[in-house]
Amino acid sequence: MIQLHNVFMSYQKEVTALHGINLRVPRGEFIFLTGPSGAGKSTLLRLLYAGLTPTRGQVVIDGQNVTRMTRSQIPYLRRSIGVVFQDFKLLPNRTVLENVAITLEVLGWGKQDINKKVYHILKQMGLEHKINATPLRLSGGEQQRVALARALVNDPKILLADEPTGNLDEENKDLILNIFKDANIRGTTVVVATHDKRLIENSHKRIVSLDKGKIVEGSDAGQ
Amino acid sequence: MPVNKPLKRPKLANEGVVGRSTFFVNRALLNIRQNIFVNLVTIGTITLAILIISLFMLVFVNLEGVSNDWSKRVQVTAYFEQELSPPELATLKSLVQAIPGTDRVTYVSKEEAFKRFRERLKGQELLLEGITTDVLPSSVEISLKSASRNSDAISAYVARLKKVPGVTEVQYGEEWVQRYTTFMNFMRMAGLLLGSFLFLAVVFIVSNTIKLTIYSRKEELEILGLVGATRFFIKAPFLIEGILQGAAGAGLALVILTGCYYAFLHNAGNFLSFNPAASGLAFLPPVHIAGLFVSGVLLGFIGSITSLKRFVSV
Numbered sequence: 001m002i003q004l005h006n007v008f009m010s011y012q013k014e015v016t017a018l019h020g021i022n023l024r025v026p027r028g029e030f031i032f033l034t035g036p037s038g039a040g041k042s043t044l045l046r047l048l049y050a051g052l053t054p055t056r057g058q059v060v061i062d063g064q065n066v067t068r069m070t071r072s073q074i075p076y077l078r079r080s081i082g083v084v085f086q087d088f089k090l091l092p093n094r095t096v097l098e099n100v101a102i103t104l105e106v107l108g109w110g111k112q113d114i115n116k117k118v119y120h121i122l123k124q125m126g127l128e129h130k131i132n133a134t135p136l137r138l139s140g141g142e143q144q145r146v147a148l149a150r151a152l153v154n155d156p157k158i159l160l161a162d163e164p165t166g167n168l169d170e171e172n173k174d175l176i177l178n179i180f181k182d183a184n185i186r187g188t189t190v191v192v193a194t195h196d197k198r199l200i201e202n203s204h205k206r207i208v209s210l211d212k213g214k215i216v217e218g219s220d221a222g223q
Numbered sequence: 224m225p226v227n228k229p230l231k232r233p234k235l236a237n238e239g240v241v242g243r244s245t246f247f248v249n250r251a252l253l254n255i256r257q258n259i260f261v262n263l264v265t266i267g268t269i270t271l272a273i274l275i276i277s278l279f280m281l282v283f284v285n286l287e288g289v290s291n292d293w294s295k296r297v298q299v300t301a302y303f304e305q306e307l308s309p310p311e312l313a314t315l316k317s318l319v320q321a322i323p324g325t326d327r328v329t330y331v332s333k334e335e336a337f338k339r340f341r342e343r344l345k346g347q348e349l350l351l352e353g354i355t356t357d358v359l360p361s362s363v364e365i366s367l368k369s370a371s372r373n374s375d376a377i378s379a380y381v382a383r384l385k386k387v388p389g390v391t392e393v394q395y396g397e398e399w400v401q402r403y404t405t406f407m408n409f410m411r412m413a414g415l416l417l418g419s420f421l422f423l424a425v426v427f428i429v430s431n432t433i434k435l436t437i438y439s440r441k442e443e444l445e446i447l448g449l450v451g452a453t454r455f456f457i458k459a460p461f462l463i464e465g466i467l468q469g470a471a472g473a474g475l476a477l478v479i480l481t482g483c484y485y486a487f488l489h490n491a492g493n494f495l496s497f498n499p500a501a502s503g504l505a506f507l508p509p510v511h512i513a514g515l516f517v518s519g520v521l522l523g524f525i526g527s528i529t530s531l532k533r534f535v536s537v
């Protein structure tokens with residue numbers, strides 16, 4: 001479960017990216033975080049994986065107050081959260097296998113187990129034939145799925161995705177959306193930030209709308 | 224509501240100290256291979272750094288060697304009132320030997336003193352006419368341990384020596400010792416100062432070069448942090464990489480130094496006429512070699528650890 005209590009976030013003194021956010025996302029839910037560019041969607045996601053500390057307010061994940069975590073606790077929070085970044089953050093000089101394996105290496109898995117598990121998830125993504133390619137030789141949709149594979153390979157409790165359908169065609173969008181839904185069915189709480197209206201309309205999921213750092217719609221579950 | 228299956232945790236091959244270390248070492252080796260150019264630059268820098276320091280040391284060690292030879296001339300002579308009987312002599316010798324700083328004690332009898340005197344006046348033996356061996360006093364000549372061969376220590380030593388019963392007079396090359404001490408102190412100071420500047424400069428340069436290595440991989444550091452790597456996990460391969468770079472650089476430097484030594488320097492001593500007694504320049508003693516190697520390793524390690532601070536904030 002994700003909870004935000006009266007969260008403010010300012011990058012510099014004047015710019016307030018988030019303005020008194022209150023939000024509850026129950027375990028296992030799937031929500032879209034939407035709103036115009038600059039509304040604060042990416043900022044909110046960063047708060048959830050402790051990429052930023054809020055200027056004010058509390059962020060609580062699974063009963064743990066992220067705002068009060070020490071530096072050494074943060075890695076353990078991040079291991080339960082899979083993040084798909086807007087710019088993917090794939091290593092260009094590593095293979096697809098190596099890029100996805102990072103998540104499991106960090107946990108201390110052995111090489112053989114990693115290879116099996118990575119192959120398995122890449123197969124789910126329809127990418128098993130690209131396992132030894134480097135990201136630079138992949139299409140945008142394929143890179144997006146590698147980033148997804150890296151986020152999902154450890155069956156995270158929470159999946160965060162920032163504009164995951166950015167430059168994708170309809171076919172790839174459907175593919176990605178289905179992967180999110182599958183993960184959600186297996187129990188992962190999913191938060192997707194997007195301004196893609198069509199993606200949201202067809203999905204029948206809860207929608208939280210942000211504008212100028214405030215929630216304008218869908219603040220509480222079951223609305 | 225569906226719930227995550229409890230994460231089936233496969234047996235972790237990288238668990239335990241050995242598994243972890245192997246993983247980190249492999250990762251460091253992989254990193255070196257994947258960033259071979261920056262690594263070669265770093266190793267080259269360390270090699271040059273250690274080479275400069277070791278050449279400096281070589282000069283210093285040889286100067287010390289020369290001055291050590293000089294300092295063997297520091298000798299204290301104690302004269303007695305009257306000739307000593309063998310048992311008296313033995314007591315006196317043991318009393319002198321008991322003074323801290325004493326190295327060797329040699330008895331010079333009246334006859335021996337006279338003989339030396341005569342040798343000095345070779346060709347002018349006429350001068351000795353009518354002089355008997357009685358004229359010259361017998362004495363003991365004391366050489367000092369190297370730690371006591373400076374003016375302060377000698378003054379203290381002489382004061383104690385004068386208290387030994389039977390000793391009437393003590394002589395030593397006071398002025399010479401003073402000059403020698405001043406010179407050695409200057410050399411040590413200069414060496415220390417120059418050495419520390421050199422070391423600081425080298426640490427600075429090496430840590431900047433390593434910063435380059437790490438900077439070229441800041442994306443990877445960021446991603447590792449984002450997928451939940453602990454700071455230790457992120458840093459360990461880089462620290463090992465630094466240690467390996469240091470070891471490689473220092474090793475290479477020592478090989479080059481040894482090569483240069485045997486090719487050029489090894490019999491340059493005659494040419495420099497530093498030390499006519501010894502045959503050529505001395506090579507560094509094993510302790511120094513070990514020290515240089517350890518310094519190289521430390522250089523790589525410190526360089527990595529200081530550079531990592533800027534990039535690993537997680």
Ligand SMILES: Nc1ncnc2c1ncn2[C@@H]1O[C@H](COP(=O)(O)OP(=O)(O)O)[C@@H](O)[C@H]1O
Binds near residue numbers: 038
């Ligand atoms: N790193 C940053 N430094 C300063 N201001 C930022 C930074 N990131 C975002 N902002 C500002 O915060 C506000 C919210 O940005 P963001 O969360 O990226 O919005 P969205 O993802 O909804 O487009 C914007 O006004 C943006 O200019």
Ligand SMILES: [Mg+2]
Binds near residue numbers: 041042162
């Ligand atoms: Mg954004």
